[in-house]
Amino acid sequence: MTTQDRLTISRESKLDDAGYKWGFSTDVEMELAPKGLSPDIVRLISEKKDEPDWMLEWRLKAFEYWSKLQREDAEPRWAKLRYPDIDYQDIYYYAAPKSFDDAPKSLDEVDPEMLETFDKLGIPLHERERLAGVAVDAVFDSVSVATTYADQLEERGIIFCSFTEAVQNHPELVQKYLGSVVPYTDNFFAALNSAVFSDGSFAYVPPGVRCPIELMTYFRINTEGSGQFERTLIVADEGAYVSYLEGCTAPIRRTSQLHAAVVELVALDRGEIKYSTIQNWYPGTKDGQGGVYNFVTKRGITERDAKISWTQVETGSAITWKYPSVILRGDNSVGEFYSVALANNYQQADTGTKMIHIGKNTKSTIVSKGISAGHGENTYRGGVKILPGAENATNHTQCDSLLVGDQCGAHTVPYIEVRNPTARLEHEASTSKVSDEQLFYLMSRGISEEDAHHMIITGWSRNVIKELPFEFALEAGQLLKVSLEGAVG
Amino acid sequence: MTLNVAVMPKNTARHLARYRDDWHHLAEHQEGYMSGADAHHELRRAAWEEFERIGFPVHRRGNELWKYTDLRQVDRIDFRFGDWDRHVDLARIAELVPMPEEWSNLVFVNGSLEHSSGDAPLTRIQACDWVGELADYRSNGFVALATAFLRIRGGSYLQFDRPREYVRPVHIIHVIDGSVGGPIVDNPRVAVEMGDGSRATLIESHVSLTDDVHMTLPVVEIKMGEGAELSHYRYQDNSEKSFHFATTRVLQEANSNYRSTSFSVGSDIGRNDVFTHLVGEYAESTLHGVYLTTNRQHQDNEISTTHAAPHCTSDQYYKGVLSGRSRAVFSGKITVERGAQKTDANQKDLNLLLSHGAEVDTKPSLEIYADDVKCAHGATAGHVDEDTLFYLQSRGVDYHTAQAMLIRGFAAEILSEFEDNELHAFLENQLDELMPALQAASDTIGTA
Numbered sequence: 038m039t040t041q042d043r044l045t046i047s048r049e050s051k052l053d054d055a056g057y058k059w060g061f062s063t064d065v066e067m068e069l070a071p072k073g074l075s076p077d078i079v080r081l082i083s084e085k086k087d088e089p090d091w092m093l094e095w096r097l098k099a100f101e102y103w104s105k106l107q108r109e110d111a112e113p114r115w116a117k118l119r120y121p122d123i124d125y126q127d128i129y130y131y132a133a134p135k136s137f138d139d140a141p142k143s144l145d146e147v148d149p150e151m152l153e154t155f156d157k158l159g160i161p162l163h164e165r166e167r168l169a170g171v172a173v174d175a176v177f178d179s180v181s182v183a184t185t186y187a188d189q190l191e192e193r194g195i196i197f198c199s200f201t202e203a204v205q206n207h208p209e210l211v212q213k214y215l216g217s218v219v220p221y222t223d224n225f226f227a228a229l230n231s232a233v234f235s236d237g238s239f240a241y242v243p244p245g246v247r248c249p250i251e252l253m254t255y256f257r258i259n260t261e262g263s264g265q266f267e268r269t270l271i272v273a274d275e276g277a278y279v280s281y282l283e284g285c286t287a288p289i290r291r292t293s294q295l296h297a298a299v300v301e302l303v304a305l306d307r308g309e310i311k312y313s314t315i316q317n318w319y320p321g322t323k324d325g326q327g328g329v330y331n332f333v334t335k336r337g338i339t340e341r342d343a344k345i346s347w348t349q350v351e352t353g354s355a356i357t358w359k360y361p362s363v364i365l366r367g368d369n370s371v372g373e374f375y376s377v378a379l380a381n382n383y384q385q386a387d388t389g390t391k392m393i394h395i396g397k398n399t400k401s402t403i404v405s406k407g408i409s410a411g412h413g414e415n416t417y418r419g420g421v422k423i424l425p426g427a428e429n430a431t432n433h434t435q436c437d438s439l440l441v442g443d444q445c446g447a448h449t450v451p452y453i454e455v456r457n458p459t460a461r462l463e464h465e466a467s468t469s470k471v472s473d474e475q476l477f478y479l480m481s482r483g484i485s486e487e488d489a490h491h492m493i494i495t496g497w498s499r500n501v502i503k504e505l506p507f508e509f510a511l512e513a514g515q516l517l518k519v520s521l522e523g524a525v526g
Numbered sequence: 527m528t529l530n531v532a533v534m535p536k537n538t539a540r541h542l543a544r545y546r547d548d549w550h551h552l553a554e555h556q557e558g559y560m561s562g563a564d565a566h567h568e569l570r571r572a573a574w575e576e577f578e579r580i581g582f583p584v585h586r587r588g589n590e591l592w593k594y595t596d597l598r599q600v601d602r603i604d605f606r607f608g609d610w611d612r613h614v615d616l617a618r619i620a621e622l623v624p625m626p627e628e629w630s631n632l633v634f635v636n637g638s639l640e641h642s643s644g645d646a647p648l649t650r651i652q653a654c655d656w657v658g659e660l661a662d663y664r665s666n667g668f669v670a671l672a673t674a675f676l677r678i679r680g681g682s683y684l685q686f687d688r689p690r691e692y693v694r695p696v697h698i699i700h701v702i703d704g705s706v707g708g709p710i711v712d713n714p715r716v717a718v719e720m721g722d723g724s725r726a727t728l729i730e731s732h733v734s735l736t737d738d739v740h741m742t743l744p745v746v747e748i749k750m751g752e753g754a755e756l757s758h759y760r761y762q763d764n765s766e767k768s769f770h771f772a773t774t775r776v777l778q779e780a781n782s783n784y785r786s787t788s789f790s791v792g793s794d795i796g797r798n799d800v801f802t803h804l805v806g807e808y809a810e811s812t813l814h815g816v817y818l819t820t821n822r823q824h825q826d827n828e829i830s831t832t833h834a835a836p837h838c839t840s841d842q843y844y845k846g847v848l849s850g851r852s853r854a855v856f857s858g859k860i861t862v863e864r865g866a867q868k869t870d871a872n873q874k875d876l877n878l879l880l881s882h883g884a885e886v887d888t889k890p891s892l893e894i895y896a897d898d899v900k901c902a903h904g905a906t907a908g909h910v911d912e913d914t915l916f917y918l919q920s921r922g923v924d925y926h927t928a929q930a931m932l933i934r935g936f937a938a939e940i941l942s943e944f945e946d947n948e949l950h951a952f953l954e955n956q957l958d959e960l961m962p963a964l965q966a967a968s969d970t971i972g973t974a
């Protein structure tokens with residue numbers, strides 16, 4: 038089977054971009070598979086990537102499972118989200134920059150326009166950006182376009198590459214861990230992703246190695262009408278440490294784009310993974326047109342004495358459905374979740390975490406801050422499960438909501454299931470608005486109302502923002518400010 | 527464009543045919559039970575048709591309201607509705623619940639009023655023209671079934687229609703006597719009308735004379751007029767083999783104050799489903815309760831408040847003590863509708879887990895559509911504090927006594943809200959009687 042529909046993506050007509058400055062699109066010649074999903078498309082994707090048989094078989098099994106769910110109408114609808122039914126046959130499942138058909142050997146061979154795109158995004162792909170101290174894997178429409186610092190990392194035995202390369206070069210690792218945390222039977226969107234994922238990032242840190250730089254993946258959806266299905270797998274072997282950053286943007290499109298990613302984290306004994314996300318997919322226009330539908334399954338497993346920490350700043354997407362979770366399997370392991378989620382205009386976010394305590398003395402912390410503005414709807418949905426064997430497990434949950442304006446909604450739905458009497462659990466939550474007293478105080482000092490709001494909201498989110506690596510923390514603060522523009526006053 | 531709506535799984539009742547036979551038999555032949563001619567028959571018929579359609583919520587997948595409560599064993603039992611013979615032994619009933627002379631006591635046995643004392647403003651439920659207005663039989667199989675079998679002779683319609691204080695507490699006692707045969711169902715119905723400015727105290731007790739399998743489906747509807755105040759105490763100690771699915775619906779006008787305090791210890795599976803709807807400004811709703819479970823008991827608290835008007839206050843506070851292999855659920859919900867500004871809402875569920883094998887599932891949720899509100903919620907779970915236990919032991923208090931002291935202290939906060947002295951003393955005594963069973967099935971913490 039061959040690909041059809043070769044086309045060039047042209048610049049979009051002017052839409053009200055609600056201040057979204059990452060909304061440019063890029064003229065890159067794209068190679069697209071026909072719209073729709075079938076076993077043939079799955080085979081095509083696998084063939085394009087020159088995958089081994091086991092990988093194709095896994096994809097096909099996932100496809101079969103997804104088809105079954107589709108027939109049973111088992112697309113999850115329990116979240117507090119309203120959106121039109123998604124037509125899964127009206128999506129491009131494979132869109133790749135055409136110029137990569139003969140894979141570039143170095144950045145020099147990369148389409149200059151694409152390099153420019155990443156420059157606009159502020160992603161340092163060039164060698165000259167070496168001083169930035171961040172290794173970057175850039176994923177453009179689900180295909181990894183460049184990975185920096187790979188050589189230096191390799192010296193320490195750290196593998197950081199695109200998922201496609203990992204399948205080629207490290208099949209034993211991929212085979213061992215792929216689906217071990219999020220099996221393709223996990224849920225509807227995970228099954229879909231497993232069948233059609235086109236690329237993503239893979240990182241492996243060997244025993245006892247502390248990854249000296251932050252690893253980073255930047256995702257961008259470009260092609261109109263395409264879905265993005267990337268898959269990330271990170272393994273911290275015994276005693277290893279890695280900090281991983283993920284950023285996402287998309288151009289402004291009138292139609293909605295589907296993004297269904299899967300992230301799997303494995304922290305072996307004493308391993309530690311710190312995973313930070315700034316999610317800034319296109320949120321749609323001020324009146325709720327377009328925007329990315331973001332259905333993401335993120336989960337990690339901790340073995341003995343291991344730790345996984347999720348930090349997320351969610352400002353983008355029209356629809357967010359995302360619950361980064363930790364299965365605390367090993368004794369004394371730790372799970373953390375820090376989140377700021379913002380829903381402005383007509384955005385809807387249903388996000389939170391699940392902490393599943395299996396091992397003894399396991400500990401989890403949840404800090405969630407939800408900001409609702411305009412007509413935004415923000416739901417925290419969290420689960421804390423203490424299984425019978427989890428002696429002396431502890432959880433502390435704090436989830437706060439802030440409402441800006443009287444047309445938005447803020448909801449909190451925690452599920453706390455305790456099956457061991459030695460567990461200690463605390464859940465606290467509050468809902469409030471920016472206090473008039475604080476505003477008055479700042480404004481009496483000559484600060485404008487908008488700046489005062491921004492200061493108060495940034496301060497209110499501080500417990501989460503401070504968990505981000507420094508460069509990301511700055512970006513997050515700016516992002517909150519831009520995303521809230523127009524919501525105040 | 528179709529919007530996605532949760533697809534409710536189709537439920538059935540295994541013994542639907544039997545319920546249907548009972549329903550037709552009672553409707554056609556037992557004039558004393560229900561009559562085809564009376565004002566409520568259309569309601570019964572509609573509720574019956576709804577029950578035929580939805581049955582019991584046995585299939586829980588995707589059914590958030592029944593996520594943690596498995597009803598399969600309830601569905602398996604061939605329960606019977608009917609007009610049973612009764613052997614009323616007031617002295618025995620008086621051993622199960624307090625009946626002081628200062629109260630108006632209304633004793634219902636298997637659904638019929640068998641004894642009354644005092645001056646309760648009581649009429650038959652037949653006289654109430656708004657039955658079913660607050661407790662919607664749609665979407666809830668138990669309310670549908672209870673409404674379908676609404677009795678003529680049973681049921682209470684209380685009208686506190688004067689703007690004054692009704693000093694004498696009204697005590698409605700629902701007694702089940704299973705000795706009349708087969709597993710029976712009772713569906714006591716209560717409608718309370720609190721006139722503007724009225725003040726009253728209502729005590730609702732549920733007890734069993736026999737230790738056998740039966741089911742109680744109480745439905746209580748309360749209308750609170752402007753400025754009305756009601757203290758509603760609820761005591762549930764049905765047989766440990768029984769099933770108890772209670773529904774309470776309260777509509778609150780401006781400045782009304784509804785306080786509910788419940789004490790639940792009985793039944794195999796018990797469910798206390800309370801909803802208060804604040805439709806007038808400055809209304810107050812206080813929903814407090816304590817549940818104590820042991821062995822394999824299952825207690826489910828579905829507690830919900832909707833703020834539909836500004837300046838209202840609500841407070842949900844539940845405490846649980848769980849032992850043995852028991853399980854408790856707290857599913858709290860506070861909804862603040864658009865425009866319900868200046869809402870002050872609190873929600874809390876605290877649990878004491880005494881043993882491995884016990885489980886608590888707590889879900890305190892908020893749904894907020896107004897920005898100028900103060901809403902807070904919290905939940906905790908854990909065993910008795912080891913340090914406190916140690917402290918008491920170091921002062922010469924033996925382990926067992928110390929543990930009992932801590933359990934009692936934990937429950938006391940809610941118990942103290944049963945303000946009537948007689949009732950309070952009775953419940954403290956109930957707690958003491960339950961204590962050995964709670965402690966026997968508890969784990970030992972620290973050194974005993």
